[in-house]
Amino acid sequence: MTLVHPVLHYCEVLFLKSVSLENVSKIFGNAVGVDGINIDIQSGEFFTFLGPSGCGKTTTLRMIAGFYYPTNGKIYFDHQDVTFLQPNKRNIGMVFQNYALFPHMTVFENIAFGLEVRKLSKSVIKEKVEKVQKLVHLDGYGSRKITELSGGQQQRVALARAIVIEPDILLLDEPLSNLDAKLREETRVEIKRLQVELGITTIYVTHDQHEAMAMSDRIMVMNKGKIQQIGTPQEIYNKPANPFVASFIGESNILEGKVKAVNGNDVEVELSDGILLHGNKMNAAPNTNFTLGKIIKLSIRPEIILEGDGPNKMTGEIQLVEFSGVSINYIVKVGPNEISLMIINKGSNILQRGENLTFHIPENGIYFLGEEW
């Protein structure tokens, strides 16, 4: 019985590296996959690429891994230019969406593969593999065939295989997408725990915003090959940089109105049906233009809206009622807009479709969006 926590052994030997992308583009034939992106990922950071499918997140990851070479731009690990370095010389650990385990090898052989490539002695390999097996709770599974494992176990073999080589950077390409909902939650916690304990620079690709929010130090939201926003989960959620981010992350009511008056920090906006809303100028995306008369976009989260009278009061007819247990979701028609709001269920009465509902929006609940870019 060893009392030393296996994780501590890893921490001693890991060399953490930062990753930088400088103006990186990738063009496939006529299609632009990734369009001139700049990222600086700190060493030890858990960094997530988030976006809808086809947004360029996986392409970016594969350029970092070395499976694609960029059409333009440079990639650096720390200060070393690795733009055209072959994948096998980058010392990266990668977990693939479908795990990509070697079907003709046992669990042990799979995990040992990278160590054998590095020509370590048999005894060292055995020691390291057993240690990492313990780390991912697969001790005793060494001689199992890959086909004899469940999806979650296969996923942990893939993770073990990637980290046993003590990579400078860990790349995870939608590693949870093939697991069922419950297992996904468990594995998510497990991956985050490992990352925190190992302190390894990690790049994580996903299209699932909940995964991204729960795990990441910072998130890069991508769409159509371009960066939409880089920030902490709180920044991305509370201060979305543009309408795309606002609607992709969580749910949001996006309204359009005209800037009517600006008094200090108070901004008055007139919606198309004449309703006046007041918001805080500081609560806005960086490039928001508050010129009088300008059409401006507002983002209002459904859970920020409150029932009853207050500032920014509105009344409308209920179009749809959804009871989810935790909350009651209403869609209310106010003039030309359909506004979705979420009321926490405290046992009060549920209104029916066709009834009128009065609600208000606290001033700091209105967020001014910049233009989409």
Added chain:
Amino acid sequence: MRTNQMNKLSTWTRLTQSKYFVYVLISPLFLILLAYVIYPLYKTFMQSVVGENGFTMENYARFFNPESDANMEALFNSVYISIISVITCAVVGVTMAFLLERYDFPGRKILSILVLVPMALPPLIGSLSFTFLYGESGIFPRAFQALFKLDEVPFALSGIPGVIIVHTFTMYTYFYLTASAAIKDLDPSLEEAATSLGASRFRIWLKIILPMLTPAMVASSLLVFMISMASYTAPLMFGVERTMTMQIYLSRTNGNLDMAATQSTILSVVSILFLIIMRWYQNRRNYQNQSKGIGVHRTEVRSAFMKYFSMFLSMIGVIILMLPILVIALISFSVDGEWTVQIIPTTYTLQHYIDLFTDSETWRPIWNSIKMSTVAVIGNIIFGVAAAYAMVRLNFKGKTLMDILIMVPWALPGTVVAVNLIAAFSEPTAFSFNQVLIGTFWILPLAYFVRQLPLVFRSTSASLVQMDKSIEEAARSLGANWWYSFRKIILPITMSGILAGTLLAFVQGLGEFVASILIYSVSTMPMSVAIFQKMYAFQFGTACAYGVLQIVLIIIVLAVSRKLEGKLVNSPV
């Protein structure tokens, strides 16, 4: 400070990263195709159009001359035999597939195994067994003659009907395999959906089942047509001289080389045309069943009468299917030269089997075939694996061309392949390292290599396609260079595919007859040619002993490759 590593990259690294580097990698493959597929075709074509005074169309004029109609009759016969063969094979194959896939009756299990027996018969042995069974001095005609005390045999298989019956027996399996696969893939819920929408049984057949089967039927028809056009042994055994392949053989043995070249060119054009139509059709129309996990449901035969009747029919089916192999096995024990006018041979011996492995004279053709087939297969493995990897994993222009060029030798009749090789390598060329290959040991392995070109390629690319691309990438990300991951990951995973193709190529080489008969020399005589010669020397016993050896080898290979394919399907990912 960021150091710029780009300048430090070696010339080699920069060269391999060029997008044109892939063409350096695939050039050896194209060189082989050029040397052994295109160049021989070209040489034959040139021989057909270049006379003593330069370019001439004289040979083609003679071919299409209505007055000397031998050639036109041959072309007509070949097409006629092929069309009828397609029809008869389709009827037998599809009927068998429907009976075995959709109905449950006594005898279904055994029949569904034996239905593939014709695949175990090399073409020469198949034709041979039919002449033994149903030919003029065959067992059945003589048995009936004796039974009913007739002066002459009441019936005998010969001529074009004989050829067609042998074709039907040996080729219906192409229809059976595709049709039963298509029927298996037919999702019962499609029929149920149609029924729920109010369609009648007949309408379902017309509008759902038949259209779903059409692609498989068209593909099999083209295939059977091509193989029938290329058929050589059946016309040879049943004495039908007026077919294209026989005409080529006769022109060559009569020394009319220009005419042989002309006939070969015309037959090549037909074959390649069919190959291209086949490819086009398969790419154009591909019904993919979206549903997964289809449950088989068979209609049970219930009434007592139908049960006995179907049992009786199954038994007849089993007998018909087994007879060719049984008769070859029976005759292999008969004493040479003793079987003349009797119904079946009267005296039996084990001597032929002992001779096979002890008598140096009898053993030599076997050893020749093993040697030549091995050499050819080694070539097939190297070329096939490299070409499969290139086609599946590399990105380059000319993929379609490469695919067609690999398939062309398979589409060409063996007779034509032989004629082409003779045209190309009866003089020293760069492709034969300045040697004359005709008359040497090397021409036969070369012919086998060319004829089996697609086999290892196909099976390997099938298993490569199944293998997820990210498995190779995983190996690379773990630090393995290309060669290491090729050896440790790709080869082991695709091994079953490679092996299946290799075994198939090996037995095809052992049984090859059609091309061999034109290019063998006395010292390199292969097994099939020996069978043919023993037949003509009335040494039926020895001939059939060779035949049994070939059948046994083929059955072993089929069984092993079934296993390998099973492994392929069961592998994860």
